[in-house]
Amino acid sequence: MDKELRIVGFLCNWCSYGGADTAGVGRFTQPTDLRIIRMPCSGRIDPLFVLKTLIGGADGVLVSGCHPRDCHYAEGNYYARRRLEVLKRFLPIIGIDQGRFEYTWVSASEGQRWQHVVTTFTNQIHALGPIQRIGKDAQARACAFGRTLEVDVSA
Amino acid sequence: MAAKYLASEKLPAWLAELAASRVVLVPVKERDAVVFRPYSEGVKPVLDRQANVPPKASIFPASESLMSFKYIKNPEDLGQVAVEVHETVDAPPTVVFGGRPCDVRGFNIFDRVYDCPKVQDPYYKARRENTLFVTLACEDAENACFCHWVGSSPSDPVGSDVLLTPIQGGYLVEDVSKRGKALLSSKLLADGSKRSTEAKAVHKAALESLGEVWNPEKAPAKLLEKFDDMGFWEDVSAKCVSCGACTYLCPTCYCFNVTDERSGMKGERIRTWDNCMSYLFTLEASGHNPRPTKAHRLKNRVGHKFSYYPDIHEGIFACCGCGRCIKLCPVSVDIREIVRLAVERPTAKPEKS
Amino acid sequence: MPLLEELKAQITRRLPELDLVIGWGQGYDPLHHTPVFIKTEADLDKLVFDPLCVHNLSTYLTRYVHGKKLGVVVKGCDSRSVVELLQEKLIKREDVVVFGLPCEGVADLGKIKRALAEQDLDIGRVRTVSFEKGSLALTVAGKNVELPMSKVLADKCGRCKYHNAVIHDEFAGQPIEGQSQDAYEDVAAFEGQTLEERMEFWREQMERCVRCYACRNACPLCVCRDYCIAQSREPGWVSQRDGLEEKLFFQMIHATHLAGRCTECGECERACPVDIPLLLLKRKLNKEILDLFDYRAGTEPDVKPPLLSFKVKEENINERGW
Numbered sequence: 001m002d003k004e005l006r007i008v009g010f011l012c013n014w015c016s017y018g019g020a021d022t023a024g025v026g027r028f029t030q031p032t033d034l035r036i037i038r039m040p041c042s043g044r045i046d047p048l049f050v051l052k053t054l055i056g057g058a059d060g061v062l063v064s065g066c067h068p069r070d071c072h073y074a075e076g077n078y079y080a081r082r083r084l085e086v087l088k089r090f091l092p093i094i095g096i097d098q099g100r101f102e103y104t105w106v107s108a109s110e111g112q113r114w115q116h117v118v119t120t121f122t123n124q125i126h127a128l129g130p131i132q133r134i135g136k137d138a139q140a141r142a143c144a145f146g147r148t149l150e151v152d153v154s155a
Numbered sequence: 156m157a158a159k160y161l162a163s164e165k166l167p168a169w170l171a172e173l174a175a176s177r178v179v180l181v182p183v184k185e186r187d188a189v190v191f192r193p194y195s196e197g198v199k200p201v202l203d204r205q206a207n208v209p210p211k212a213s214i215f216p217a218s219e220s221l222m223s224f225k226y227i228k229n230p231e232d233l234g235q236v237a238v239e240v241h242e243t244v245d246a247p248p249t250v251v252f253g254g255r256p257c258d259v260r261g262f263n264i265f266d267r268v269y270d271c272p273k274v275q276d277p278y279y280k281a282r283r284e285n286t287l288f289v290t291l292a293c294e295d296a297e298n299a300c301f302c303h304w305v306g307s308s309p310s311d312p313v314g315s316d317v318l319l320t321p322i323q324g325g326y327l328v329e330d331v332s333k334r335g336k337a338l339l340s341s342k343l344l345a346d347g348s349k350r351s352t353e354a355k356a357v358h359k360a361a362l363e364s365l366g367e368v369w370n371p372e373k374a375p376a377k378l379l380e381k382f383d384d385m386g387f388w389e390d391v392s393a394k395c396v397s398c399g400a401c402t403y404l405c406p407t408c409y410c411f412n413v414t415d416e417r418s419g420m421k422g423e424r425i426r427t428w429d430n431c432m433s434y435l436f437t438l439e440a441s442g443h444n445p446r447p448t449k450a451h452r453l454k455n456r457v458g459h460k461f462s463y464y465p466d467i468h469e470g471i472f473a474c475c476g477c478g479r480c481i482k483l484c485p486v487s488v489d490i491r492e493i494v495r496l497a498v499e500r501p502t503a504k505p506e507k508s
Numbered sequence: 509m510p511l512l513e514e515l516k517a518q519i520t521r522r523l524p525e526l527d528l529v530i531g532w533g534q535g536y537d538p539l540h541h542t543p544v545f546i547k548t549e550a551d552l553d554k555l556v557f558d559p560l561c562v563h564n565l566s567t568y569l570t571r572y573v574h575g576k577k578l579g580v581v582v583k584g585c586d587s588r589s590v591v592e593l594l595q596e597k598l599i600k601r602e603d604v605v606v607f608g609l610p611c612e613g614v615a616d617l618g619k620i621k622r623a624l625a626e627q628d629l630d631i632g633r634v635r636t637v638s639f640e641k642g643s644l645a646l647t648v649a650g651k652n653v654e655l656p657m658s659k660v661l662a663d664k665c666g667r668c669k670y671h672n673a674v675i676h677d678e679f680a681g682q683p684i685e686g687q688s689q690d691a692y693e694d695v696a697a698f699e700g701q702t703l704e705e706r707m708e709f710w711r712e713q714m715e716r717c718v719r720c721y722a723c724r725n726a727c728p729l730c731v732c733r734d735y736c737i738a739q740s741r742e743p744g745w746v747s748q749r750d751g752l753e754e755k756l757f758f759q760m761i762h763a764t765h766l767a768g769r770c771t772e773c774g775e776c777e778r779a780c781p782v783d784i785p786l787l788l789l790k791r792k793l794n795k796e797i798l799d800l801f802d803y804r805a806g807t808e809p810d811v812k813p814p815l816l817s818f819k820v821k822e823e824n825i826n827e828r829g830w
Binding site for chain 2: 535536537541544545567618621622628630633634649712713718719720722726734735747748751779783784785
Binding site for chain 1: 695698699703704705706707708709710711714745751752753756757760761763764767768788789792793796797799800801814815818819820822825827830
């Protein structure tokens, strides 16, 4: 596979985080591009988390929660589903491919399903390649007016 | 003062000549807005109207890095951390071309704050010293213009290095400062000494188009008198939506905020425009806010420009009359009207406590 | 009775029970109207109504303490914001008296500016303005100019479905018949571009942004105002830097917070001092929300906004089977 890309996963504590753990304990081989952030519930995921991550330079964002009807908090994922669907459809207006963001449902016992989701999504992001960033030539453009030094986070 | 003449068709060549060794900022059109952008070949300057955003950022950027810093851990003793600091003064040689007299005059208000015996701001000073202004006199006033109220005029050369006046076929080019004189050595400029009268007529017509002058000399005292008359301020600020458009587009507003943006062991200290229309401008750490409502905040804006600043700066108003705060306000709050009402309306007597 | 007289009579009748009524009056020049706050009958002389009444006055409703009785004059589009505020319980029905008007469309000052520029005239120098059957007559720099209304009508008016206030306690004038269609063609056209072109477009637009937040503050549904998350340091959603990422992200905050709530009054775009087409972002959201939930914000006072509710089985959201 090509160079590792940056993928951020927001996982619900009760299902998908457990599912990822199950996959790990079961030693299922998975791509290593994904960084996981544990959330209390998919309903806690503010679409702005996803936008901030993508605009900030992540190449892909994956949200995963409990299956509908299975939410630990009864209905968090129902609200999430509406918000995240709207968000997914919104992305192309600012020039971000819809495919860079997916949301899905994985339960704590579905280790194998988790492996499948991560592999499929990672392949999808690799097919899209690194994300284009709005600030890419910001330096050159702002040359006349007060250059701000870009702090290199990767170093 | 030498008078030269620049034919309109030679303008791009002169701009190219100026841009050879400096950044030249010219007003350009983007959608319906006119903003200052670096000149390069093919860029068409818009010289027939005032820019939406003044060239304030050329000397006082919306956001600038003051220094970058880095924490370095001592590998021998991890408890010890050293800080490395790099000052970042960035002042490329610049010419601001095509600003209006009001735009440029704004920096005279800045000078008294950032470059005075008490305070010498190295960032401001470096840019001020490296920036020249080739200013374009106005031919005709807009409805929101009122530079003549605050002691200026559509052909005011104060603060400029070179003054251009549109005349038949081109521009009369006059040097105002010593540094400006050096710019006039270009071979593209012809002798213009015979056309000064033509330019004077343009200046006169422009001033006349502004209409009657209203003298705000009583404003400093009257505004102070109205300081506690909150009824007045609530009344005049009722329509204000308390955004910051007026302050950010004002050539004389100079307030800033300083923040550290850190990421891991590195970071930078930046200075950014701030504005007194914002609730956060005066919010204190305790949660108390001495200017809790838009009435308090608008009072500060008007008071600062027409009372507090002139009180400590020899009566000079911190307003250049460019009118942007009026014409670009989403709800047309008119600072002229507020100052006028402050002077003309009787002050409410404070209620006895 | 002419519409304005009828409106004044209605306000006169209701004024005793109200703290103030918000309407439009003459601004600093003939082209600019400005909000006026009517407290006494004498103030009624200031009131005007014509296609230059561009402001959505419902933005002021949430700026007063609860319990204040307010009257507000609204066009069709503005009235939707009032409905949305009621839907979200941000204002109380008994605290507001809505003076509804029929509206055939308002002028877009940007279009007037362009139309005048075509004739080498400047919008800042307009001396007189009058409306005659279907056209706008101006005098600028000693010249008489006549512009057909169709040329200067705001885009939102060309696709208006709600010419008459959808909610009102008083209604002046005759309701206007007919509705235009809105198939979100502008959004579709924009999306005809490649993703790279779209991002480049926003790059160019955001470069101009001065972060004055006029877009936010003019918005009738941006109700957090002094407590906007964009200005919080902890968490630091947006830094103080003025890079394109910060500027775009601020618009993401504004747009997503209006998802399913925006009534497309266009105040964000109108308020922008550097002409950034911000309504496009909100229109895109509304297009998707209409498609997904068959919902238009601010049209039915008793309906719950779609992102505040859910269905166990969503009709239009496909579960992705992977």
